[in-house]
Amino acid sequence: MPVEEEHGQDFEAEFARALRGAADLAPEDALFGLAAGAERRGRRRRGRRRAALVGAVAVAVLVAGGAGVLGGGAGAQLFGPAAEPVRPMTAEEVVQLVTGLLPPGSVESKIAETPGSSKASRGEHQNFGVLEFDDGKGVSVIVYSVDRGTQRPDEAARCSDPFTTPQDSCERTVREDGSVVVIDKRRDSNFPGQRQWQGTWALPDGTVVRVTEYNGQPATPAREEPPLDAGQLASMVTSPAWARVVAAMPPNPDAPKPPKEEEQPKQAATPSPAELLATLTRLLPPGTAPSGADEQHATLTVTAGERTSKVSVLVEPAGEQGRKNRKGAEEGLPTPLEVREKLPDGTLVVTNRFGNGKTATDPVLHWTAQVYYPDGRNVQLYEWNGENGYDFRPGEPALSVDQLKAAVLAPDWRK
Amino acid sequence: MEHILAAESGAPPVEAPDFPAFVASRGRQLLRTAFLLTGGDAHLAEDLVQEALGRVFVKWRRISRLENPSGYAQTVLVNTFLSHRRRRSSTERVTDVLPDVAVVDPDPALRLTLLRALGELPAQDRAVLVLRFWEDRSVEETAAALRLSSTAVRSRSSRALARMRGALGADSVAAMEKAGLRHAG
Numbered sequence: 001m002p003v004e005e006e007h008g009q010d011f012e013a014e015f016a017r018a019l020r021g022a023a024d025l026a027p028e029d030a031l032f033g034l035a036a037g038a039e040r041r042g043r044r045r046r047g048r049r050r051a052a053l054v055g056a057v058a059v060a061v062l063v064a065g066g067a068g069v070l071g072g073g074a075g076a077q078l079f080g081p082a083a084e085p086v087r088p089m090t091a092e093e094v095v096q097l098v099t100g101l102l103p104p105g106s107v108e109s110k111i112a113e114t115p116g117s118s119k120a121s122r123g124e125h126q127n128f129g130v131l132e133f134d135d136g137k138g139v140s141v142i143v144y145s146v147d148r149g150t151q152r153p154d155e156a157a158r159c160s161d162p163f164t165t166p167q168d169s170c171e172r173t174v175r176e177d178g179s180v181v182v183i184d185k186r187r188d189s190n191f192p193g194q195r196q197w198q199g200t201w202a203l204p205d206g207t208v209v210r211v212t213e214y215n216g217q218p219a220t221p222a223r224e225e226p227p228l229d230a231g232q233l234a235s236m237v238t239s240p241a242w243a244r245v246v247a248a249m250p251p252n253p254d255a256p257k258p259p260k261e262e263e264q265p266k267q268a269a270t271p272s273p274a275e276l277l278a279t280l281t282r283l284l285p286p287g288t289a290p291s292g293a294d295e296q297h298a299t300l301t302v303t304a305g306e307r308t309s310k311v312s313v314l315v316e317p318a319g320e321q322g323r324k325n326r327k328g329a330e331e332g333l334p335t336p337l338e339v340r341e342k343l344p345d346g347t348l349v350v351t352n353r354f355g356n357g358k359t360a361t362d363p364v365l366h367w368t369a370q371v372y373y374p375d376g377r378n379v380q381l382y383e384w385n386g387e388n389g390y391d392f393r394p395g396e397p398a399l400s401v402d403q404l405k406a407a408v409l410a411p412d413w414r415k
Numbered sequence: 416m417e418h419i420l421a422a423e424s425g426a427p428p429v430e431a432p433d434f435p436a437f438v439a440s441r442g443r444q445l446l447r448t449a450f451l452l453t454g455g456d457a458h459l460a461e462d463l464v465q466e467a468l469g470r471v472f473v474k475w476r477r478i479s480r481l482e483n484p485s486g487y488a489q490t491v492l493v494n495t496f497l498s499h500r501r502r503r504s505s506t507e508r509v510t511d512v513l514p515d516v517a518v519v520d521p522d523p524a525l526r527l528t529l530l531r532a533l534g535e536l537p538a539q540d541r542a543v544l545v546l547r548f549w550e551d552r553s554v555e556e557t558a559a560a561l562r563l564s565s566t567a568v569r570s571r572s573s574r575a576l577a578r579m580r581g582a583l584g585a586d587s588v589a590a591m592e593k594a595g596l597r598h599a600g
Contacts, residue, residue, distance in 0.1 A: 012548065012576070018529050019451060019529070019549045022529045022530050022533075023450060023549065026446050128476070130435055188436075196436070331554065
């Protein structure tokens with residue numbers, strides 16, 4: 001018997017709200033010790049696991065004559081001439097190398113992981129570390145990683161999407177050797193004042209060097225800007241010195257291959273965002289008008305008098321994914337202001353309003369209407385007040401939920 | 416929110432966060448989940464979160480590339496809690512000491528009653544309720560996280576809700592309603 005029938009939705013909704021109230025009593029002061037504590041535990045855990053591996057690896061090295069087992073490979077070649085077989089680096093050596101790439105100041109290593117000689121461990125193609133760096137103007141967290149990865153530069157080095165991630169600026173440079181450098185200056189809407197500047201250098205062979213610097217601790221900014229400016233950050237990530245770290249890791253068998261000529265981008269099964277926005281524009285009710293379009297995110301800015309909102313469209317064609325969406329919509333726990341309605345032909349129509357969280361209602365920040373047809377096809381409209389995809393403002397939206405519902409049910413989407 | 420994010424078709428996926436940044440942004444939610452799972456034991460909650468994050472940290476590079484690292488971490492946390500309970504079932508206790516925090520609280524007594532009632536449920540039932548009604552997970556997602564069948568999740572959920580209703584008593588249920596928590600639909 002469904003739980004809902006046995007206990008009533010009122011009690012469930014009230015229970016969920018009461019849980020949130022009880023969760024508010026959770027202590028906040030523990031939060032900032034979490035990362036360090038977790039890392040200590042993680043290292044102990046990994047240490048236990050690796051202890052069993054060390055013996056096996058030692059035997060393997062002896063059998064191989066102890067040389068050439070962890071040779072340079074293609075990753076190192078982009079930094080210069082083909083590398084000689086290089087012994088693995090210790091974490092201390094890597095930290096020393098990273099320290100040498102930083103401006104003058106003091107460095108304290110908080111985490112430093114290197115694959116070392118443990119070929120069988122998960123991270124044999126990755127170096128990772130967290131440092132606290134003090135240039136005399138305040139301690140800042142710096143995170144570095146060096147991967148012999150599997151992605152091409154066009155995937156590995158991208159600017160974050162300013163629509164979903166607060167961003168001050170992003171510069172992306174393609175170099176003559178095909179490598180890509182990105183300097184992405186980001187923020188985090190959860191932590192006012194935080195600056196998170198990330199430098200990425202991605203090479204065609206899958207090697208990725210990444211350095212992220214904060215203006216203090218990630219959750220507690222302590223200075224205006226991170227310690228390295230954009231130029232220093234770019235010089236740091238593209239330093240030839242990383243070649244030593246790369247060469248000390250074995251080549252990745254899944255390193256990217258040159259693209260095959262016959263590879264074609266997949267045909268879109270749904271109408272293009274431009275077509276979706278054109279359809280939505282035709283369906284806008286009298287008294288409302290589009291005042292902007294963002295095709296990349298299939299989002300239309302709609303104005304009605306003094307009210308301006310964003311409306312985003314998602315269309316899923318008939319098929320497995322569409323049926324999964326429908327199942328989720330049918331079986332999920334209803335949220336407080338959600339209304340589900342089944343039409344005689346089996347079509348499911350859902351409207352909803354919710355706040356900061358699916359069950360929050362005060363203030364309401366999101367307005368939605370969705371239709372799920374029996375063949376799996378579904379059309380979803382989401383409305384919010386705000387300039388981007390992470391800030392939501394309360395207030396009357398340009399389109400009411402009923403107007404969203406009328407638009408989403410229009411046969412135009414099925415053409 | 417998931418729907419909103421899903422609606423942003425054409426957007427490149429948000430880059431995986433670094434581990435400290437992940438902890439900074441998700442730690443609070445994990446602590447709250449652990450706090451509910453432990454029936455309000457702040458110290459044990461912190462311990463469980465650190466243990467769970469330690470497990471996540473070991474596999475972070477792989478986990479950070481998952482579509483939903485937060486969901487993964489929550490599942491690890493719940494399983495850490497359950498294995499802890501299996502090890503420590505003979506020393507079970509419900510805390511009487513709750514942290515002194517300043518919150519706008521329509522009914523502090525209700526919150527404490529709720530935590531105590533949660534603490535008295537069998538560990539797996541508590542995990543079912545927390546995943547279903549705090550994490551907003553579906554029956555199927557809860558079943559997958561706890562390695563139970565959907566039927567088992569439904570029956571445990573049903574039983575646990577009944578116990579919660581009984582434990583909270585008519586006064587507390589009425590208090591929920593009085594506190595402005597009434598279902599609006």
